[in-house]
Structures are given as structure tokens and as C-alpha cells.
Amino acid sequence: MRCAACGQENPDGFRFCGNCGAPLAEAPAPRELRKTVTVVFCDLTGSTALGDSTDPEALRTRMLAYYEQMRAILERHGGTVEKFIGDAVMAVFGVPVAHEDDALRAVRAAWEMRAAVPGLGLAARIGVNTGEVVTGDGDTLVTGDAVNVAARLEQAAAPGEVLIGAETRRLVRDAVAVEPVTIDAKGKGEVAAFRLGDLDPEAAAIARRFDLPLVGRRVELGQLRQAFERAVHQRRCHLFTLLGPAGVGKSRLVDEFLGTVDAEVVEGRCLDYGEGITYWPVIAILKQLGERAEKTLRVVVDGGTMPNEVPWTVRTLLEEVAQDRPLVVVFDDIQWGEDTFLDLVDHVADLSRGAPILLLCVARPELLDKRPGWGGGKLNAATILLEPLGTDECLELIGIHGGVDDAVRDRILAAAGGNPLFVEEMVALVHEDGSVGIPSTVQALLQARIDQLAGDERSVIERGAVEGEIFHRGAVAELARPADVDPQLVGLVRKELIHPTRATLAGDQAFRFRHLLIRDAAYDALPKSTRAELHERFAEWLEVHGRELVELDEIVGYHLERAARYHDELGRPRADLAERAGRSLAAAARRAAAREDIAGALKLLTRAIALLPDGTPDWEAAYLDRVAILLSAAHDDLEPALAALETRPEARLRMQARIVRAMIALNAAGDRSGEAATVARDATPFFEALGDHRGLAAAAELEATLGWLRCNAADTAAAASRFMEHAALAGVIQFTGRSNIVRFGPLLNGPFTPAEMRAAVADLPADALPRVVVESTIAEREGRLDEALAAVERSAARLTELGVRAMVPAPLTSRALILRRMGRLTEAVQAHEEVLALERALGLTSYLSTGLIDYAETRYDHGDLDGAERLAVEGEHLGGEGDVVNFSKGRSVRARVEADRGNDEAAVELARSACEHAFRTDFPGEHGRAHETLAHVHQRAARIPEARAELGAALATWERYGWAFDADRVRALLAEL
Numbered sequence: 001m002r003c004a005a006c007g008q009e010n011p012d013g014f015r016f017c018g019n020c021g022a023p024l025a026e027a028p029a030p031r032e033l034r035k036t037v038t039v040v041f042c043d044l045t046g047s048t049a050l051g052d053s054t055d056p057e058a059l060r061t062r063m064l065a066y067y068e069q070m071r072a073i074l075e076r077h078g079g080t081v082e083k084f085i086g087d088a089v090m091a092v093f094g095v096p097v098a099h100e101d102d103a104l105r106a107v108r109a110a111w112e113m114r115a116a117v118p119g120l121g122l123a124a125r126i127g128v129n130t131g132e133v134v135t136g137d138g139d140t141l142v143t144g145d146a147v148n149v150a151a152r153l154e155q156a157a158a159p160g161e162v163l164i165g166a167e168t169r170r171l172v173r174d175a176v177a178v179e180p181v182t183i184d185a186k187g188k189g190e191v192a193a194f195r196l197g198d199l200d201p202e203a204a205a206i207a208r209r210f211d212l213p214l215v216g217r218r219v220e221l222g223q224l225r226q227a228f229e230r231a232v233h234q235r236r237c238h239l240f241t242l243l244g245p246a247g248v249g250k251s252r253l254v255d256e257f258l259g260t261v262d263a264e265v266v267e268g269r270c271l272d273y274g275e276g277i278t279y280w281p282v283i284a285i286l287k288q289l290g291e292r293a294e295k296t297l298r299v300v301v302d303g304g305t306m307p308n309e310v311p312w313t314v315r316t317l318l319e320e321v322a323q324d325r326p327l328v329v330v331f332d333d334i335q336w337g338e339d340t341f342l343d344l345v346d347h348v349a350d351l352s353r354g355a356p357i358l359l360l361c362v363a364r365p366e367l368l369d370k371r372p373g374w375g376g377g378k379l380n381a382a383t384i385l386l387e388p389l390g391t392d393e394c395l396e397l398i399g400i401h402g403g404v405d406d407a408v409r410d411r412i413l414a415a416a417g418g419n420p421l422f423v424e425e426m427v428a429l430v431h432e433d434g435s436v437g438i439p440s441t442v443q444a445l446l447q448a449r450i451d452q453l454a455g456d457e458r459s460v461i462e463r464g465a466v467e468g469e470i471f472h473r474g475a476v477a478e479l480a481r482p483a484d485v486d487p488q489l490v491g492l493v494r495k496e497l498i499h500p501t502r503a504t505l506a507g508d509q510a511f512r513f514r515h516l517l518i519r520d521a522a523y524d525a526l527p528k529s530t531r532a533e534l535h536e537r538f539a540e541w542l543e544v545h546g547r548e549l550v551e552l553d554e555i556v557g558y559h560l561e562r563a564a565r566y567h568d569e570l571g572r573p574r575a576d577l578a579e580r581a582g583r584s585l586a587a588a589a590r591r592a593a594a595r596e597d598i599a600g601a602l603k604l605l606t607r608a609i610a611l612l613p614d615g616t617p618d619w620e621a622a623y624l625d626r627v628a629i630l631l632s633a634a635h636d637d638l639e640p641a642l643a644a645l646e647t648r649p650e651a652r653l654r655m656q657a658r659i660v661r662a663m664i665a666l667n668a669a670g671d672r673s674g675e676a677a678t679v680a681r682d683a684t685p686f687f688e689a690l691g692d693h694r695g696l697a698a699a700a701e702l703e704a705t706l707g708w709l710r711c712n713a714a715d716t717a718a719a720a721s722r723f724m725e726h727a728a729l730a731g732v733i734q735f736t737g738r739s740n741i742v743r744f745g746p747l748l749n750g751p752f753t754p755a756e757m758r759a760a761v762a763d764l765p766a767d768a769l770p771r772v773v774v775e776s777t778i779a780e781r782e783g784r785l786d787e788a789l790a791a792v793e794r795s796a797a798r799l800t801e802l803g804v805r806a807m808v809p810a811p812l813t814s815r816a817l818i819l820r821r822m823g824r825l826t827e828a829v830q831a832h833e834e835v836l837a838l839e840r841a842l843g844l845t846s847y848l849s850t851g852l853i854d855y856a857e858t859r860y861d862h863g864d865l866d867g868a869e870r871l872a873v874e875g876e877h878l879g880g881e882g883d884v885v886n887f888s889k890g891r892s893v894r895a896r897v898e899a900d901r902g903n904d905e906a907a908v909e910l911a912r913s914a915c916e917h918a919f920r921t922d923f924p925g926e927h928g929r930a931h932e933t934l935a936h937v938h939q940r941a942a943r944i945p946e947a948r949a950e951l952g953a954a955l956a957t958w959e960r961y962g963w964a965f966d967a968d969r970v971r972a973l974l975a976e977l
Helices: 047-053 056-076 102-120 145-156 166-171 218-234 250-258 280-302 309-324 339-351 391-400 406-416 420-433 440-451 455-467 473-480 486-494 516-524 528-545 552-569 575-594 598-611 617-632 638-646 651-669 675-690 693-709 713-730 738-749 754-760 769-781 785-802 809-821 825-842 845-861 865-878 884-901 904-918 924-940 944-960 964-976
Strands: 032-045 080-085 088-093 123-136 162-165 176-185 189-199 237-243 264-269 327-332 357-363 381-385 470-472 498-501 510-513
Touching: 032 056, 032 102, 032 145, 032 440, 032 528, 056 080, 056 088, 056 102, 088 102, 088 145, 102 123, 102 162, 102 166, 102 189, 102 440, 123 145, 123 166, 145 162, 145 176, 145 189, 162 166, 162 176, 166 189, 166 440, 218 237, 218 250, 218 357, 218 381, 237 250, 237 339, 250 327, 250 357, 264 280, 280 309, 280 327, 280 339, 309 327, 309 339, 309 357, 339 357, 391 406, 391 420, 406 420, 406 516, 420 440, 440 455, 440 516, 455 470, 455 473, 455 486, 455 510, 455 516, 455 528, 470 473, 473 486, 473 528, 486 498, 486 510, 510 516, 528 552, 552 575, 552 598, 575 598, 575 617, 598 617, 617 638, 617 651, 617 693, 638 651, 651 675, 651 693, 651 845, 675 693, 693 713, 693 738, 713 738, 738 754, 738 769, 754 769, 769 785, 769 809, 769 964, 785 809, 809 825, 809 845, 825 845, 845 865, 845 884, 865 884, 884 904, 884 924, 904 924, 924 944, 924 964, 944 964
Parallel strands: 123 162, 237 357, 237 381, 264 327, 327 357
Antiparallel strands: 032 088, 032 123, 080 088, 162 189, 176 189, 470 510, 498 510
16 A cells, blocks of 8 residues: 555555555545447467376476467556457556556567467567456456457467457557458457558558648747757857647647758657666767767666766767757657666756757657656756647648548547647547547547556546536535545646636536547446436536526536436436436526527427437426427428327327428418317317316417408407417417417518517517517518618528428518618519418418419519419419408409409499408508508599599508508509599
């Protein structure tokens, strides 16, 4: 047991540290983790026959040598031998701590094992596979399908052969030569595999391309060049440290710099594993210096005879080499360097004189954990942090690597967070198999970074990941327990894993993951059982601390939904969690619908319905809300949703389905069948008996729609009022789709003055669509036609964007009518044709009939008498029997046509019929139009007094209800008479 005070290891059972006497806290029980590892299986072949022909003692000696040598190879490459099973060896790379090159280490080990086994007089076959497993924190035991596949690969391999899995091959693709094969794995069918042919022991797992243009980094490149120039000018050593997280482009920047300097360059890299690695990078540079470094190399390898002899000898050599030509010494990955090596670098930087040497050290931010004062206090030292690329630079990088479509590009930009490696690997993955997930190369790198965190830091970053890309200190403190998480948050910021950002919750601190992929890697490491617990706890915390959030229900619902899903996947369903999640999502959907976010509301309701128990009141409410929105949006999913509702055992749900069918019929054919009226009469007493306000709201909406199609504004308004009353009592969505029509349609067409119209919408926001429509209608009537035209065009665009297709024809029709009033008849004709095409596409037959007659009026004004007559007749025929406006408007057009042709008798008959139908409505616009039509017929027949009388009646109507534009027009007609 390790002492927390002094770090001394103590035997199990000690209660106090044997070194410092401090109490020893019992280690917490290992927690489970999900992680990606690489598994190696090695099994001897022919061992049974060998046992039959070999003396037992000799066989034992040989087998012990086999076990010892395999273990030594595996552990030298960083693997953990989990077990020996008979002749088989199983090892895991990535536990207890993951490394970004675990797959490459495993393949290197397998390569070396294959070469070593024949020297023991044995033959073996080896399988290597990478995949996700579950393991204990600090434990080596792993479980998961990746282990089974590794075993199947080993069983399918021939003696002396190494087979690697597809994911392993992806991770080591630039270091190996392989031959694809397909194996028949027991219990799995065909599995893709690769026969290992050759391996480059010096190659990196993924070779970065340095032959492409450098993107960005001009400032940093200039700083490097200035440091080199100072070293040359001052003839002294300068220490330049380049910090940055993995993949940010440190190596690419260094390569660009080295290609531009006139100097001798030597390079060494620190290793994070292996034997005798203290001076590994120093030995590398000494070998590159050749014969000049032979003496120094012997001192480094064998050790000096005096204190500090090794750093002194190395410094002296570097100074001698730099006398002839400036020297650049590059030490990469020094965050993995041993303290003794870092002391050597310090020694050279502090004491070297009289020679132009640039010590260029490249490291990840973790170096500052090991050496917080690195480079501090030195006048000849500089340290810079390489920041992520900007958006424009990432776009340039994507283009250099072959480009992707816009949607994929946006996902890559969001996930990569400006990290060039992440961008490159994600683009490569898209080109390879079309997916936009986390490339295994990046996943391995991020998992390694997270595994190297201290336990408390890891716990904090994982709990932050549960909240999301942006998380709050308060939430982490609640989930981490203990609540003192500030030191860990500071450490994570210093390591460039997170950074402070603006808080969403008042009075709290917030942090954002440097890359979305870091968040995903931290989250993915959590077992599903832990994720479920943390999502539930976070939702409960947020319900208390996030009450000011507009999206509270949606966020809480999401986290409860995640918790419920994970319980389901683990075979431990939690119905209570699912129900809570469903209720929250349904509430969020109603708010989304109220703000006209139709697409968002439908998605939320679909999720809610899937979570809520079938047949419960909450389920019914969510299902009916979804049907209502689908109806208002004329959505393609309405029919299957309605068909399912019609088969329900509950009579109230089947009655709701009847109402929806009646609404669809009204949209398609007006009131021709009378079925809608029958349903309305049946539905109201049915739901009254049940005390069902939701049902009464649906019935009232149907009645309002009937009143509207029958052109009776008063009846429509009364039914709309009942709808709103019952909808409020039931808590259902009130202002979507047809609800707007039945509430505001009467206002736009009924007997109301501009002042009354404005008062009716005064409670709505200035930019609310109904208020905009009312104001544009008033503007049209008052003659402000340009203003009215701009308003209806904005309304049409907004409805299209919202996806409320069934409502789009209304503002488009207003646009056509305004263009006609403005005398822009050619544009008006085109606008009418667009409206008719849309109404036909949506199956809005009842609106199509009126649209045809509106078009007929424009064709008449355009001088096309035959076309106007044909359109009017078609519109009248298509409309329902109760749609009296169609007959009023249609016969008005036909009466004018007959009068212009000189058919006085037919014209009078049609005009009087138009008046009869117009006065069956309470629409002032129809009354005034009918009077004007009859005046036109009288004028054509030279009955001037009668024409004056009708125009006078029309003028009185226009003036009474504030139709100033039409009043002025009629006054002009009277003046002409």
C-alpha cells in the first residue's frame, strides 16, 4: 500500500507507514472502466506430440523458458500478462494505463515473440485484436468481445503466423505490411483479418504527412527563427520549448522550421516505456554526430567516474560541434523524460557558452506538472503554447486532405476543436469508409491522455463529460463527492484538456472541453452503470439549480432518458426513470410548439412517447399532441400515426381519431359530405360526459373550422374561444397549425375595424406571426401596399422555414392579391399559379377552390374574360356546398364577364346570386364586393342611378370597417358616374 504522505510502498496489512509513520488509508475498491485495449494471444502448436517425445524434466525446462521469454517480451513493450492457460499466453496492452500506441506495442511484441519461439525449439501461432472491454480501475482482468476475437484469430493462424484484427491494422497501418485474409471464427462467422508480413520497428503507428503545405503557424514559425538567430548572433545556447497537446501540430511546425535553417540538426525522442531509457534521446543524437561523439557516447552508456560527468561531457561535445556550424538539438516528447535527462538539458542550457546552440524541446503540457518551473528564470529561454487552428485554417486543412461535403465538414469542425491531427484523421476516415465517428487513432491518443490523469482529476473530467461539452463546477462538485474539485479543475486547465467559459447557470463557473472528442473519450470510459447513475443524479441536481433555464425540461429529460436507456441495455429497466424522462420531454415539446419550433416539438414528442408507459394519461397526451402537430404541418407521418390511433381500445382515442379524419376531410373537400358536422355533434356530448377537456378542445376546434369554411366569423370566433378555454384546462398546445386560422381568420375577414383588430392581438409580441399578419392586412386596407407586400413575403418565408406547409398558401395568396391591387398584374398571375401549385401538392382542396376564384379575379383584371370565367366555374364546382364565399366571389367574376360581353340578363342573375351568397356571411369584404359587382352590371346596362346606389352601399361598407383604399377607389368610381 502506498503512503499518501511520503509515497513509500508498505506491505499489505500495515496501518501506519513504515517510513514516516503516517496513517495508511485503505485503498478504495477498484471501479469499473470501459476502455479500448489490444489483446495478444500466443499458443504453442504441436505441444502434445512434443510431450510424448520429450523427457518431462526437459519439457518443463523448455516450457519455463518459453513462459519467461514471452513474459519478458510482452512486459518490455508495456503489455500486462494476464494469464497462462496451458500452452497459451494472454496479454493486454492498455491496462492498467492506456498508451496512444498500445496497438503498435502489441504488434511489435507479437513480431518479437514469433521470432523468439523457434529458438526454443517450439512453434506458435499468435492473434492480436483491438476493441472495447470492461476492466477494473488498476486491474488487469478484462472482459469483452475483443478478447474472444483475439482468441479466434490465434486459433485461425498457421504455425509461425501472426494474424491481426481490422481495428489493430487501422491503428498500425503505417508501420506494418499485411495481407488481408478472411477467417471463419467459431460462433462469429466470417471475420476480416490481416496476416502480418513485415514490420518497421522504427516507424510510428500513424505517419504524419509533412509534404503538404503548412497551415497557419506563421507567428510561431517566426518566433522559432528569431530564437535561432539570437543563438547565432549571441553565440550562446538558447532553450526554446514548444508546448501543445498531442496532434496540435508541434512536429509539423518543427519540421517546417528545420527545413529553413542553415545549421547542423540532430534529433532525439524520449520514450514512455522500455529499458534503460533515461538517456535514450541523448544517445540518439550522439549516434547522429558519428565519430565526433564516440568518447561521449561511451561515457553516457557506461557512466562517468565523477559527479555530473555525463552532462558535462555532453555539453562540452555540443559546444565543440557548434564551433564549426550552428547546432540545433531537438528533443521531442520530453514530458516523458526522466528527471536525470531533464537535469542534463537544464545543465546544457544554463552553462553552455561561446557556441551557437538552439535546444529545441517539444512537449505536451504535462511537462509542467513534472517541472512547474521549466525554463523559468533563464534569460536565454522561451516557452510558447501552440494553440488550436482557427476555423478558416481548419477549412483549408480539410481542403488539402481531399475535402468533404458541407454537413460532414461542419461535424468535423465541431468535433476536432482546431486540432490538426483530429481533422486529418477524421477526413481520412470519411474517405476510407464514409463514417464521421472518432477515428481509432484519435481515440487511442485521447484514452491514453485520460488514463495518465491522477485519480481525482480523472473523476472530475469524467463527471464533467456527463453534463456535456460545457459543464459547471457545481454539477461536478455534486457528482464527484468530495466537493473540493478546484485543484483538479485547475490541473485540467493547465493540461489543456478544458478551459474556462461563460456559465449558463448564474453564480456558477463553467468549463468547456478543448475538443468535443476529449469529452467523448472521457465519457466513453465510464461503464454504463456509472453513466446511468450520474445522468440521474445530474438531472436531479439541475432541477434544483437550473430553474432559470428556458430549456430545463428538455435538458432534464435528456439526462433521465440516457439513464433509463443504459438501465435497459444492462437488463435492469427503471420504469420510473423512463416515465420521468418522458414527462419532461413532452413538456419541452409543448413549449417548442408554442414558439413554432415544429420540427423540434415532433422530435421531442417521438422520444417522449417511446419512454412513457403505453396507455397512461401522459402517453395519451403526448401522442395526441404529436398528431395535432402533424395535422397542422400536413406532415407525411400523420397517416400512420392516425391509423394506429384508430385501432386503440380506448373509445376516447378513437373519437379523437374521428375528429382528425374530419379535419383532413375539411382540408381536402370543404363541407361537401357533412361528415365533419356529424362528428362535431357527436364529439361534444361524448367528451362532456367524460369530463375530457382535451377532447372538448378538439371538438371545439373542429366546430371552429366548420364555421370558418362556412364563412361565418361570429360562429368561428365563438368556437375558437371554447377551444382555447378547454385547451388551457387540458394543458394542450393551443397556437399551432389550424388553431391560428380559427382564432385569427375571423379577425381578418369578419366585421371588425382596424382598432378592434389591433386590440385583439395587442397581447402578442410585435414579431409574432399572427400579429404581423393582422398588421399587414390593415396596411393593405389602408393603402400602404409596399409595406403590406413586404410583411406577407416575410410571413411566407417564416412559415416555410418552420415547416408549417399547410399555412404557407395564406400569405402567398395575400401576396398575389396585393400585387393585383398594385396593378402589377403579370406578377400577380405568376404568384397565383405558385399558390395553386402548392395547394394541389398539399391536397388542400377547400383552399384550392378559393384560390382558383382569386386567380379568376386577377385574370379578369388582366383582360382574359374566358380564362376568368373558366377559373371561376372550376372554383365554384370544387368548393363545398357550405363554402358560400366561393359562390359569392365566383359569381361576381362571372357576372362581370357576362356584363362585359353584353349579356345583361345573365349578368344581373349572377350578380344577384353573388349578393345572396355574400350576405349569408358576415364578411364585410364580400358585402362590398357584391355591391360593386351589381353596380358594374347596372353601369354596363346604362342603369346609372342603380349603379350609383350600389356603389354608395359599397362605400358605406368600406368606410364603416376602415377599408380606406377601397373607399377611395369607390369614390373615384362615383365621381366618374
